[in-house]
Amino acid sequence: MARRCELTGVGPMYGHNVSHANNKTKRRFLPNLCDVTLHSDKLGRSFKFRITAAALRTVDHRGGLDAFLAKADDAALSPNALKVKREIAKAS
Template identity: 35%
Template sequence: MSKVCILTGKKHQYGNTVSHANNHRRTRFEPNIQAKRIWLEEEKRWVKVKLSAKAIKIISKRGTAELAKLLQGK
């Protein structure tokens, strides 16, 4: 399962975990990806998508029109 948001394009990032003794080690930070079923009113169907938490907030605020446009392009 790839951890990439289809709406915002968020994916993993690399960085350092720094201890109290200032020891650095590389780590991979994953985005907060959630699998959701969303009802598209324009197409009268459910779609399964992987979205970040920010994308879920965007959809709840602006509606599913942006998501529908994105899915029609695929």
């Protein structure tokens, strides 16, 4: 399973561990992914997503899943989230 947020497209980032002696070794910064169930008001259904904690806060800030997906860029969304976005647009 890919370590990628389904709503924002955030994935692992790469960098270095830097020691006191300034030795650098490669490391990965993994996103804080959470399995959540989000409810769509327009469709009256719930959908399961694997999203970052930051994306979950953004969904709450924008007023729910419907409002978030309306503003979301299609390129960042997973195929599953894109399908839900199209269903919501069709229901409007």
